[in-house]
Amino acid sequence: MTQKKKDNLTKVMDYLKHEDPFSKGVAFCPGCGLELLIRFIPQVLGNDIVITGTPSCSAPVLLGQNNQTWHKLSYFGTLMTGAAANATGLARYYRKAGIENTVVCFNGDGTAADIGFGNLSGAAERNEPFIYICYDNEGYMNTGIQKSGTTPFGATTTTTPLGSASKGKNLRRMNLALKMAMHKIPYAATATLSDLDDLAKKLLKAKEAKKRGFAFLHVFAPCTTGWGFAPENTIEVCRRAVKTNYFPLWEAVNGKIRMTKTVKKPKPVTTYTELIKKFAHLSEEDLQILQDDVDYEYCMLGGLSVLEGECQLPVSSED
């Protein structure tokens, strides 16, 4: 039994085939979801990946300062406006020169969903051969917790503060991952840190899919400092986001959507929000709006996956 489990790589540790290229002590906040993610990726995909990234929470660690750095990876620190275009340039040149490569374009939600969405969408439309990973901490955390397109309804940030005329963000969050799946790219998926085996599988699938073109991963990475929860609760926040369907786990191969984890009895969204200070001011009525939005998104996702099954989309041989 044990042997069989190992063969199937069912334990998270078994996916970690490569060394952790990061220094043991780095400049992330205690309990940072991003740190776990960025250490995890090269241990699964290999240390020969080329990472591109932008000014963000990941920047101080990934960029290094002057000639000093916290990791041993090839890295290109670049502009938020053109992150996907930079990765495109690298991947295309490597292809032209016959250089084996895995380019990982690693950005926060500010770059992916807001300022850099145009070129992310463009790269997906052109089916560029690289992996784009968005770590979503629902705002501009590095610049001091400002609202982004993925900040959820009701959340307080420094640009959606509480006041006599405001009770946090008065708009819903955009569904970045679904938008990317609609590009019908070889691979799109959501993942989070409470389900690392799922994340590892999806990373490996993305690496495989990139041989056919664009691969996109949307990783839910909570921010203890910006959201206001205890550092030891990062994984619990992720777990509850999944169990409430606040952040469902799914994948789309060539646009064909499939849930990778189905929650049989989803908990109310309050099970998730109660851990987090940025939602603490919300009334029952406000929380119902958030719940309705979560239900809407999940219904749409479920509908799309059923629809795609019923419509019998043409399936490519790689599925």
Added chain:
Amino acid sequence: MITKAQKKSQIKVITGNAAAAIAAKLARPDVVAAYPITPQTEIIEQISQFHANGEMDCELITVEGENSAMNAVMAASIAGGRVFTATSSWGLVFMYDAILAAAGARAPVVMVNVNRETPGIIAVSSGQQDMISTRDAGWIFLIAEDCQEVLDLVLQAYRLAEDYDIQVPVMVHYDGFYLSYLSEGVNVPFQEDVDKFLSVLKTQPERTKLVPGGKLGCGSHGILLGYLELRHKHMSAMERAKAKFERIDKEYEEIFGRSYGGLVEEYRMDDADAVLVGSGSMCGTIKAVIDEKRAAGVKIGLLKLRMYRPFPSEAMIKALKGKKAIGVVDRSLCFGFKGGPIYTELKAFETQLGGSKMISFIDGIANTDITKINVATMIDMTCDLAAGKDVREVTWVSYPEAQEEGGL
């Protein structure tokens, strides 16, 4: 009679844009990023056709905007590739952040910018204001006078940008509409000669490249002394580019039989008392009027700027020193200053010119023709200045109302 130049090439009647596209093809870039904008579009159309015909073995990225074009070629260049892109006007300013980043990263990108206005008044017309908006980005700027020089400068730009001692991106400018759509006879060199001209780069040490497993960080967070070191090295490379470009011009002549004199081209300057300083397509008209004025005994010459960044101050001072009067013709504005940008910059070297008096002409913006009559006016005013007469400092040649409105 077959000249040396003709033996080295075939003559084709093509537009400035076609000359740029053919030059790009001859340089064999690895990655080309393309996005359309008037009056540049023909370049990327032609490159796309070369690619479709299998004549151009490059990765062609048809990006969703100019910002991505510059970001893609910058990254491909940092990875080790030879790259090309082209733009104009709004496209140039839409890629502005990436233009700054490419320079700071010392990515040897070669880009053609077909000059066009960039005001709030949507002027689909020629003018060098787009060039001025990016002049302090840290790129090397070259300016072509005619379609032949467009082709020659693009090829020379690769030698300059990718030179191990330089490694600074180069932008080749030429006037939109006047050159982009103008067809004239162009000596198109043979591929083997271009390969020979560019092969010098292969004999140099390899530049630092971002490759998988290479453990190299690019674009690190440089602050304090790390930043100063890199900025100073960049400035030094810009200075070195001047002498390097003159050598490249000579080597180009040896292979292709054409030389322009390097950083600046001097036309009938030897015994001139008065000189016009210009750049781009206006220089052809200025040369024609100078010939007529010379026939009438007027001692006038032209100093044509081929390189605008770095500013070739030494070459300009050497050529202009001792001249009685200098009239600088700008096809753009320098807001906050009365005179045009090139005039304002040359003014900084006034004390080293040995007492030359200087005036500024602003003309040719938004497709107003710099006609022979306009050039004659500029020559007359500069000659008046040389003769000791009192002449207005700044003249908007095609807009006499400017002088009446006052202020300038």
